[in-house]
Amino acid sequence: MLKQYDMTAQASCVLETISKNDWQTVQAISNQTGLSNENCEFLLTQFEIAGVVAKQGNSYMRTA
Template sequence: MLKHEDMTTAAACVLETVPVYDWASVYDISTLTGLSTPRCQLLLTQFCLAGLMESRDDDTFFKRCP
């Protein structure tokens, strides 16, 4: 299981990587952050549930809410 600090650092990295005005795929974000695709998908989904991001195409593409 991940430590809380590890998940917080990963979440901050993902949040900073996702653009505000352009859509980015989970694969692109995973590549840019160096995190696994499932871990990125989990964090992105949590950000969407919190209202910090928008998703489209069955949660394939994401962008931050302005």
């Protein structure tokens, strides 16, 4: 399992932004974090591979 100290500041910011209750689009996460869509997509893909987020279409929800 990922620990926050294992993450970059950007990754931590994205993870803290993602809701456990509602699906959020990449654009919404990008707007909230100030990161580009591309950076958010990259980090979200890494989180999805690690099982920390789930993806549905272009939206993400935190699972852990």
